[in-house]
Amino acid sequence: MTAPLLEVSxxxxxxxxxRGTLLALDDISFSIAPGEILGxxxxxxAGKSLTGAAIIGLLDPPGRIAAGEIRxxxxxxxNLPYEQMRRVRGREIGAVFQDxxxxxxxxxxxxxxxxxxxxxxxxxxxSQARTRAIELLASTGIPAxxxxxxxxxxxxxxxxxxxxxxxxxxxxxxxxxVADEPTTALDVSIQAQIIAxxxxxxxxxxxxxxxxxxxxxxxxxxxxxxxxxYAGRIAxxxxxxxxxxxxxxxxxVGLMGSIPAMDEDRERLLQIDxxxxxxxxIPAGCAFNPRCxxxxxxxxxxxxxxxxxxxxxxxxxRPVTVEVAR
Amino acid sequence: MAVDAxxxxxxxxxxxxxxxxxxxxxxxxxxxxxxxxxxxxLICFVCAxxxxxxxxxxxxxxxxxxxxxxxxxxxxxxxGESKYLLGTDGxxxxxxxxxxxxxxxxxxxxxxSVLLSIVIGVSLGLLAGFLGGxxxxxxxxxxxxxxxxxxxLVALMxxxxxxxxxxxxxxxxxxxxxxxxxxxxxxVQYARTVRGSTLVERNKEYVQxxxxxxxxxFRIMRRHVLPNVLGPVLVLATIQIASAIITEATLSFLxxxxxxxxxxxxxxxxxxxxxxxxxxxxxxAWPSLTLVLITLSVNLLGDWLRDALNPRLR
Amino acid sequence: MIxxxxxxxxxxxxxxxxxxxxxxxxxxxxxxxxxxxxIAFMLFQYVGDPVTNLLGQDATEEQRTALRKDLGLDQPFPxxxxxxxxxxxxxxxxxxxxxxxxVSSLIVERFPATLELALVAGLIALGFGIPLGVYAALRRGxxxxxxxxTGTLFGVSLPxxxxxxxxxxxxxxxxxxxxxxxxxEVVDFGGWTSGLLTRDGLLHLILPAFTLSAFQLTxxxxxxRAEMLEVLRTDYIRFARARGLTNRSVYFGHALKNxxxxxxxxxxxxxxxxxxxxxxxEQVFQWPGMGLLFxxxxxxxxxxxxxxxxxxxxLIFVVINLGVDLLxxxxxxxxxxxxxxx
Numbered sequence: 001m002t003a004p005l006l007e008v009s010x011x012x013x014x015x016x017x018x019r020g021t022l023l024a025l026d027d028i029s030f031s032i033a034p035g036e037i038l039g040x041x042x043x044x045x046a047g048k049s050l051t052g053a054a055i056i057g058l059l060d061p062p063g064r065i066a067a068g069e070i071r072x073x074x075x076x077x078x079n080l081p082y083e084q085m086r087r088v089r090g091r092e093i094g095a096v097f098q099d100x101x102x103x104x105x106x107x108x109x110x111x112x113x114x115x116x117x118x119x120x121x122x123x124x125x126x127s128q129a130r131t132r133a134i135e136l137l138a139s140t141g142i143p144a145x146x147x148x149x150x151x152x153x154x155x156x157x158x159x160x161x162x163x164x165x166x167x168x169x170x171x172x173x174x175x176x177x178v179a180d181e182p183t184t185a186l187d188v189s190i191q192a193q194i195i196a197x198x199x200x201x202x203x204x205x206x207x208x209x210x211x212x213x214x215x216x217x218x219x220x221x222x223x224x225x226x227x228x229x230y231a232g233r234i235a236x237x238x239x240x241x242x243x244x245x246x247x248x249x250x251x252x253v254g255l256m257g258s259i260p261a262m263d264e265d266r267e268r269l270l271q272i273d274x275x276x277x278x279x280x281x282i283p284a285g286c287a288f289n290p291r292c293x294x295x296x297x298x299x300x301x302x303x304x305x306x307x308x309x310x311x312x313x314x315x316x317x318r319p320v321t322v323e324v325a326r
Numbered sequence: 327m328a329v330d331a332x333x334x335x336x337x338x339x340x341x342x343x344x345x346x347x348x349x350x351x352x353x354x355x356x357x358x359x360x361x362x363x364x365x366x367x368l369i370c371f372v373c374a375x376x377x378x379x380x381x382x383x384x385x386x387x388x389x390x391x392x393x394x395x396x397x398x399x400x401x402x403x404x405x406g407e408s409k410y411l412l413g414t415d416g417x418x419x420x421x422x423x424x425x426x427x428x429x430x431x432x433x434x435x436x437x438x439s440v441l442l443s444i445v446i447g448v449s450l451g452l453l454a455g456f457l458g459g460x461x462x463x464x465x466x467x468x469x470x471x472x473x474x475x476x477x478x479l480v481a482l483m484x485x486x487x488x489x490x491x492x493x494x495x496x497x498x499x500x501x502x503x504x505x506x507x508x509x510x511x512x513x514v515q516y517a518r519t520v521r522g523s524t525l526v527e528r529n530k531e532y533v534q535x536x537x538x539x540x541x542x543x544f545r546i547m548r549r550h551v552l553p554n555v556l557g558p559v560l561v562l563a564t565i566q567i568a569s570a571i572i573t574e575a576t577l578s579f580l581x582x583x584x585x586x587x588x589x590x591x592x593x594x595x596x597x598x599x600x601x602x603x604x605x606x607x608x609x610x611a612w613p614s615l616t617l618v619l620i621t622l623s624v625n626l627l628g629d630w631l632r633d634a635l636n637p638r639l640r
Numbered sequence: 641m642i643x644x645x646x647x648x649x650x651x652x653x654x655x656x657x658x659x660x661x662x663x664x665x666x667x668x669x670x671x672x673x674x675x676x677x678x679i680a681f682m683l684f685q686y687v688g689d690p691v692t693n694l695l696g697q698d699a700t701e702e703q704r705t706a707l708r709k710d711l712g713l714d715q716p717f718p719x720x721x722x723x724x725x726x727x728x729x730x731x732x733x734x735x736x737x738x739x740x741x742x743v744s745s746l747i748v749e750r751f752p753a754t755l756e757l758a759l760v761a762g763l764i765a766l767g768f769g770i771p772l773g774v775y776a777a778l779r780r781g782x783x784x785x786x787x788x789x790t791g792t793l794f795g796v797s798l799p800x801x802x803x804x805x806x807x808x809x810x811x812x813x814x815x816x817x818x819x820x821x822x823x824x825e826v827v828d829f830g831g832w833t834s835g836l837l838t839r840d841g842l843l844h845l846i847l848p849a850f851t852l853s854a855f856q857l858t859x860x861x862x863x864x865r866a867e868m869l870e871v872l873r874t875d876y877i878r879f880a881r882a883r884g885l886t887n888r889s890v891y892f893g894h895a896l897k898n899x900x901x902x903x904x905x906x907x908x909x910x911x912x913x914x915x916x917x918x919x920x921x922e923q924v925f926q927w928p929g930m931g932l933l934f935x936x937x938x939x940x941x942x943x944x945x946x947x948x949x950x951x952x953x954x955l956i957f958v959v960i961n962l963g964v965d966l967l968x969x970x971x972x973x974x975x976x977x978x979x980x981x982x
Contacts, residue, residue, distance in 0.1 A: 056882055090884025097882070102875035105894050107901070116893070117883045168883060471672065474909070474957055476916035486938035486946055487683065493941065572799045579801050580923055582938050599805060599924075603813060614802050621797040629793070 003074065004031035005208050006055070006176055011068035011078075013047075013054055013232075015279075022279045024050050024063065026232045029306070034175065037199065037209045039219035039240065041255075042229035043276050048212040051229075052178045054078070055210070056095055057085040072176065091121040094169035094207070096198075098181040100161035104153045110137075110164050111149035114171055121172035136167040139204070141197055159190035163197065170201060177202060177209045183218060195222055216259055220244060228252050231277055231287035238312025248309040248319035250292045286316070294318045363626035370620050374430035381423035382411070386587075392418050397601075400608050413608040415597065421612050424594055429616055431590035435505060436571035440563055442509035443570075447516025448559065452551065454517065455524025462521070469514045477511035481573055484510060485582045497585045504583055508573050512566050516559055523555040564628035568621040575617055591617045658969070665965060669958045674725070676954040680947035681724045684734075733948040738940045743948045746933060752833050753823055754929030757921070758914040760836075760845055761852035765914075766907060769857045770900075773864025778891060780869065788861070795858030800917060804851040804924035811847060819844050821926050852921040856910050863906060867899040874898075901968075908964035912957045 013025035025047050032038045040048045053059050055070055057077070070078040077088055089095070097103045105113060114133035118124060124132065130149070137145035140163040148156075156164060162182065169177055179198060183191040199222050202209050211223060219226050220240060227237040228251065236249040247253045254272035274291040283289055289299040298317050306313040309321060373380050396418040399406045406413060412421040454465035472480070488495075488503035495503075527533060527550065536546050577583030578592030586593070591613045598610025727733070733743040772788060779785040812820035824844030826833040835841030871877060872895055880890050919931035926932070930949065937945035 058878060058881060086881075086884050086886065088884070089882055095879070095882035097875060097879055099875060103879040105876045105880070105898065107897055108894075116885065116889060120883070120885055120889070165879075168879075171883070471675075474912075474961065475953075476913045478919060479916045479953065482919070482934070482938055483946070483950065486941065489938070490683075490941040490943060568797060572797075575799055576801060576920055579799075580920065580935050580938075582935070595802070595805070602805070602809060607809065607813075610805060614805060618794075618798055618802060621799075622793065625793060625797045 002033060005034040005036075005073060006032040006210070007069075007071040008051075008055070009069045009071075011051070011054060011070065012066040013050055013059065013063055014066040015063045017062070019280075023282070024232055024279060025054065026282075028068070028232075028234055030227055030234060030237055032176065032208050032210060035203070035206050035208055036225065037202065037211060037223045039223035039226035040210060040212045040229060041214060041216060041219055041226055043214065045276060045279075046229040047232040048214075048229055049180050050232075052095075052180045052210060052212050056089055056093055056178055058089075087121075090117060090174065091172045092174050092176065094172070094174040094177045096162075096165055096169045096177060096179040096182045099185045100158065100165050101153070101185070103165050104161065104168075106153045109150050109152055110156075114149070114168060117168055117171040133167075133171075136171060137164070139201060140164070140167045140170075141193075142167075158186050159194060162186060162190075162194050166194075166198060166201065170205060170207070173205060173207075175207055177207050178212070179209055180212045181214070182211070183215070184213070191218070192221075198222070216244070216255070228255065231282055232279070233287055234306060234315065235288065236312055236314040236316075237306065242311035246310060246312070248312050248314035248321065249288075249316045250294050250318075250320060251288050252314070253320050254291075294320070357630055359626060360630035363623040363630070366619060366623040367627060370429060370616070370623070371433065373426045374433050377423075377426040377430050381420075381426045382409075383420040383423040385419035385424040385427060394418070397606055399606070412612050413606075415609045416601065421608060424589070425591070425612055425616050428589055428591045428594050428613060429620065431584055431588050432571055432574060432592070432617070432620070435501070435508070435574045435584065435590065436567055438505045439508035439570040439574070440512065440567050442505060443512040443566065444516055444559060444563060446509060447513035448520050448552075448555070450513070451517040451520025451555075452524055455521040456528060456546075456551070458525075458528075465517065465521070469517055472510075472514050477569075477573060478576060480511045481507040481577055482580075482582065485577060489582070497587060500585045501588075504574065504577065507577070508570050511573060512570060515562050515566070519558050519562060520555050523558070524551050527551045527554055561628065561632045564624060564631055568624040568628065571617070571621055571624070661965075661969075665962050669962060672958055673951075673954060676951055677725045677728050678721065680728065680950050681721050683943055683947050683950075684724060685720065728948075728951055731948075733951075734944040736937070736942055736945050738936060738942045738945070743944045746945065747930060747948055747952065750928060750930045750933050753835070753927060754915060754918050754922070754931055756835060757845065757848055757852060757927060757929060758911065758918055760849040761914050761918075762856065762907075762911050764849055764853040765856035765860055765910070768853075769860030770864050770903070772857075773861040774868060774891075774896065774899075776861065776865040777868035777872070789865070792858040792862050795854055795861075798854070800851065800855060800920040801924050803854050804848070804921060807847050807851055808924070818847050820847055823928055848921050848925045848927050851924065852914060852918055855917065856914060859910070860903065860907060864899060864903055867902060868895060871895045871898045905964050905968055908960060908967060912953075912960045915956060916953060 008031065009029050011025055011028040012023065015022040015024055028047075028051060030038070040051060042048050050059070050063070053063075054065055055077075057080070059065070065078050068078070069076055072088065072092060077085065080088065104110070111130065111133055114136065115126065115129045118129040118132055119126070122129070122132075134145045134149055137149060142148055142160060142163055153161065166182075169179075177198075182198060183194050186194060195218055198209065198211075201207075211218070213219065223240045225238060226240050226243050228235045228243065228249065230251050236243060236247065236252045243252060244256060247256050251272070254270070257270045258272065272291055277283060277287060277290075283300070285301045285303055286292070286299045287303075289295045292299065296318060302317075304315045304317050306315045307319075309316075309319040378384070395407075395410065395414050396416055398410050398414045400413045400421075401408050401411050403413075410420045410422070412425070414420055415424070450465050454462040484507035485503060488500075488507070492499055492503075533546055533550060536550065574583055574590060575592030575595070578590045579596045581596065583592055584590045589597070594613035595610050595617070598606075598608075598613060601607075601609045731744045731747075735741065736743050736746055739746065776785045776788045808820040811818045822844060823835050823841065825838040825840035826835045827837045827841070835845055877890060877895060880894050885893075916931075918927075918929060919934055921927065922929045922931035923935055930952075933945060934949045936942070937949070
């Protein structure tokens, strides 16, 4: 097995506030192989975006990494001083954010922003950078890139803007892209296009992707593996097909079950009772235990670690195994 | 589900108790600056209000003035007397006492102007927001035009026109014109804020429900919209008081403010300015310092209040 | 091919839009000026005696009767107003009650002094205010920034004239470095008098200009800081950091440009405000400008001068507002094509 590109070990992210310290990410561990697409899925507030922010080193203060390690190609990046981390950003890790309308500076042309990113990281002349910028725009499917390179943000439609953002993220050929809800702010009809584009250009450049989203459909279409997050912890992680069709963690089971399917005939939508706990009130033991229908006493006391169950790893004392589901 | 016709009860004793338990009071007690500002403001208010009792002399009682005592420096400079702690002016008036009486005038005019501003602004804002349509457009137009003119100009014009219309006016009228002039420079902010809040509240269901029941427009405005709007108005008011005091001081300094017989701090500064070059610095220094102290404290309080009431910063 | 014709269309649409915009603003400006002229007219006619206003106090009875007939004071209101407006447009406001000279010549005489003072004060306010504001935003939380912000509180709480008096006391009375009275030596070229060309004139300009700029300086500083802090919180700044751009690019390439766009327009409007606040500064320093003239007019109830000043100031404001709107167009590309910002 090749060495992982990104390795996150026992990551803890805290938010010290006036009312005490909030634990937003509690002992997260996962890895991403080179060229792999890992999906990170979960409800709002589960900590998916925070994980991405921690990896690129842009946690909003007062948030801070309290424990754990993040390694990129073997090298630790969570404890780098700002200037060194700045060089990692863009050059080795690219980012795509949710809302393309606010991701770009409205007062500069698209070309200006592309060229400045390119020249910051790569040793190219201005005209070489411009050529590369045009190529990038072309590769993300923007028509007439030689003309549009001098256009402003407001002259692009929503889908086009996100293509520009993707081009910007790939400008310096990073090996890892962190995409935080890249299609949530787009029209449904455009979403599929953008996701397909992301997948294509990343495969072309050999870049790995950490795709954060709450949309299981996108995960199913795009990802090789998926991590399910709950209350700042990873509930389950494994190959996409296995997590979707043979989920082991009761939360994942509930998630998959609550997705309506076109070919099924149901009268009521299934839902998981209760709601995800707030950061200030995470239960002892397994965070999911108040809502779980498979709960035992151990779940309320001891927090489970990720353990292999079939093809996936789940953090559960009584995971759903294939025999039981049948 | 029954529609609650009044989900926003007017402040009561329980709300007052809630205030002291809440974030605002906590923020106050943890900010030494705010507390200092409040203390200073309180001292100035008390001295001004009870000037007759607190001041060592009465600078306006001509019988007590002794020309021999004029131009005496403060007590710690050679030539000073403990009778006149901060020195005397060209007519022998005790500066400390003149300060207190002057501060009273400044504060009275300032507060009166702000109150009048609030009345004008809130009423117009409510009308504009609630009635909408052309009333709204008209009021907003006026607001825009007034905002584009600097306040001092408006105050000066009204003052000037007042003087022309009533050249031999009694003092009381002069005060009225002055208060009117200053209040007309400040009402726009209230009008805009109140209009904004009114527009928001107007579309809420409880207002529509009240209308359906047949409650009159004015009653709705008064009982439902008004209490929701008081918070920002309060913050504005504290900021505007300082601005009103400064405007009054400026007008009096320019000679077109309070009548000469009731000098405010601005008048005192004006009078003292003539003595600056001949070395009697204290005549203008103390009123200036007092004015600055008052406006600074009020501004600090206003700043703190705005931060404390701003949910985003908590 | 497609792109170029799209561009020409866009350019055509843009010029059309600009034309409509300018015409509309001009129309608004005319309306404002007419309303101001109306107020000035009311002052002129009904406060005090218009005949005295026009002829001065030393006119004979015959001159008065003749003028009364001439003015057609028995004519209907709109006619009188029209006459006034036409006169006003030509700068004819009669004779100053206090000085017995034509108002227009008084104003022309005094205008350069005020304008120079206001311009220099504006430059000082911008030149210090913007850098200090940026500094306070970037070094937020540090002691130096806190100190600066406390300083702004002073700037906002100190009235214009108190600052002037303090400066006079320190620099003119105690240190005796700078003059505190009047304009000093001025150079006269064809109607415009300038104090900027002589050392004496410049020395005289220093204290009043700094006094006048103080309030605007604090305002600009607070505004720049607030805007910059807002901008630094935006997604595009975050994305700029995520792309690994240097701090210099992020702060001065992106954040500063976005901060300055609203600041520039507000500052433009401040110029008018400076001219008005010059009234106070001119009184403190006895600076022979329009402001001092106006104050003396208010004290004396000199209606013609007051009316003229009002109209002139309004004109200045209207022109500045229009200029600022056009400036917005030049600076914000969003407005050029679609005509409104997102």
